[in-house]
Amino acid sequence: DAGVTQSPTHLIKTRGQQVTLRCSPISGHKSVSWYQQVLGQGPQFIFQYYEKEERGRGNFPDRFSARQFPNYSSELNVNALLLGDSALYLCASSLVYSAESYNEQFFGPGTRLTVL
Amino acid sequence: AQSVAQPEDQVNVAEGNPLTVKCTYSVSGNPYLFWYVQYPNRGLQFLLKYITGDNLVKGSYGFEAEFNKSQTSFHLKKPSALVSDSALYFCAVSLPTDSWGKLQFGAGTQVVVTP
Known part of the structure; x- marks a missing residue:
């Protein structure tokens, strides 16, 4: 079975631009x-994200946004890029979202974003 | 605020010798603890977890870790290191009250195993 896939692998942008990163979870992971x-x-x-709803947010500015589609794939958008946004962006999928039981997260290979 | 500390930036060990990678945590409540490994240009691979129960947990590739509540530690161990174990290791913590997707990672420890 295919693991978590992310695209693109590498990306180079300049300051102020916008970027969209994509993630496809393992089949059946929501x-x-x-x-x-x-x-x-x-x-x-x-x-x-779980079932297309945001379930948790870290300490990142509003320039960062995301969404999840009906097929459970997801996009991460970053607006007004800064040099400090240069990083490896990782996507992880898990079977379900539950506060009562643990669901192992499986990570994709990541997208390397370079902001010049 | 919860935090995870990996006090060693790098651990050097000869092949065949025991390997230990240290992790301590500071959280309020009962944490769930994880170890992941990252090879160059790869994503994170899950090694093992502590949720509840036996303090000694066994994971993939011969790794194990011991949960010590009094010392708030979760050190990763392998009895006999291999050259192929050379990689970047991350300890992570999650709280049951948090989203399961919200892992907080340490800064990582680079393991170098020499032949």
Whole structure:
């Protein structure tokens, strides 16, 4: 079975531009989370979506937004790019969203965004 | 505020020797704890988790970790390291009250295993 897929693999933008990153979860997974990993740091939680609704949001500015589609794929949008947005953006999927039971997250390979 | 600390930026070990990667946490409540590994140009791969129960958890590729509530630690161990274990290791924590998707990661520890 295919794992979590992300596109594009690499992306170069300039300051002030907008970018859209895409994520396809593992088949049957309904929850998608987004993380930002700046070089030399651990991943930072940005969003979680389940059944097309936002279920969690990290400490990121409103320039960051996301959505989930009926097929459970997801997009992360970043507006007005800053140099500090350069990072590896990771998507993770899990089977369901539940406060009562753990669902392992599976990570994609990430999208490397460079802002010049 | 919850936090995760990995006190060592890098751990060097000879192949065949025991490997330990340290992790301590600071959270309010009972945390769920995880270890992930990242190879160059790859996403994160899940190694193991502690949710409840036995403090010693066994995971993939011969790794294990011990949850120590009094010391708020969750150190990753492997009895005999392989060169292929060279990678970046992340400890992560989640609270049951949080979204399951919301993992908080440490800064990572680079493991270098020499032949």
